[in-house]
Amino acid sequence: MKNRFVFACAALALAAAPCVAAASSWDGTWKLNQAKSKMTGSTVTVTQNGNMYTLDTGTFKFNFACDGKDYDVLPDRTISCTGSGRNYTLVEKVKGTQYSTTKRQISADGKTLTDVTNGTKPDGTSFTDREMDTRVGGGSGMAGTWRADAVKSSAPGVIVLKVNGDVLHYESPAFKAWSDAKLDGTPAAIQGPTVPAGMTTW
Numbered sequence: 052m053k054n055r056f057v058f059a060c061a062a063l064a065l066a067a068a069p070c071v072a073a074a075s076s077w078d079g080t081w082k083l084n085q086a087k088s089k090m091t092g093s094t095v096t097v098t099q100n101g102n103m104y105t106l107d108t109g110t111f112k113f114n115f116a117c118d119g120k121d122y123d124v125l126p127d128r129t130i131s132c133t134g135s136g137r138n139y140t141l142v143e144k145v146k147g148t149q150y151s152t153t154k155r156q157i158s159a160d161g162k163t164l165t166d167v168t169n170g171t172k173p174d175g176t177s178f179t180d181r182e183m184d185t186r187v188g189g190g191s192g193m194a195g196t197w198r199a200d201a202v203k204s205s206a207p208g209v210i211v212l213k214v215n216g217d218v219l220h221y222e223s224p225a226f227k228a229w230s231d232a233k234l235d236g237t238p239a240a241i242q243g244p245t246v247p248a249g250m251t252t253w
Contacts, residue, residue: 077214083207090202094187099194104132126248139193143170145245157193162186164197172225173244178206221252 096107102116113130115122117139121129124143128150131142139155151170157163168180181203188196211222215231221241222229228243230252238251 077212077219080209080211082209085203085207091199094196094198095184096188096196097190097194099190099192104193128247136192150245155193161191164193172206173227174225176206176225178204180204 094109098105098107102118103114104116105112105114111125113122113124115130115132117132117134119131119133121131121144124130128143128145130144133140134155137157137159141153141155142149143151143153151168153166153168156165158165162185164184164186166180166182166184168182169177171177181201182199183201184197185200186195187198190196206225209224211224213220214234217234219232219234220229221232223243226243226245228241228246230239230241232239232252236253238253241250241252
């Protein structure tokens with residue numbers, strides 16, 4: 052439901068860095084511990100106007116229809132939707148290349164929504180993400196406000212951190228993403244083939 056940009060995890064890690072001394076204890080390879088991580092509770096709102104939907108995460112929003120056409124999500128990525136009623140298929144593309152496919156199913160009572168997403172990361176490894184959302188706001192079908200109550204990935208994120216003087220170097224090997232952020236709060240660009248254009252950290 053909320054696109055599974057693992058860069059959110061990366062941004063949190065980097066954002067925390069200026070709060071601590073640049074110590075070598077930060078150096079190393081770190082794997083997300085799903086059991087000890089807070090990955091639920093966020094909400095997304097989907098509104099419907101005719102055959103068009105608007106999805107609003109609170110950070111960004113975009114419009115789409117379930118007509119099989121590609122709709123812009125961010126400047127370098129699109130989403131297409133097919134299906135109706137309780138079952139939908141969404142295809143995400145990055146720079147015109149398919150990145151993931153999500154099978155979405157709404158329960159018969161309309162109270163829960165389940166997403167199963169399969170895709171391939173830039174390093175060639177595959178992943179399956181599962182998310183179960185609960186309806187917490189009005190609407191019917193896909194429309195409404197949904198809260199993430201269960202999130203799990205078959206390939207938890209792995210990042211590499213290295214402090215070089217006053218700079219924290221970050222890498223996400225699976226996504227071929229990296230950034231060099233100064234520890235003074237200066238914004239730094241995150242680079243990578245599937246990183247949303249203009250994404251920064253500090």
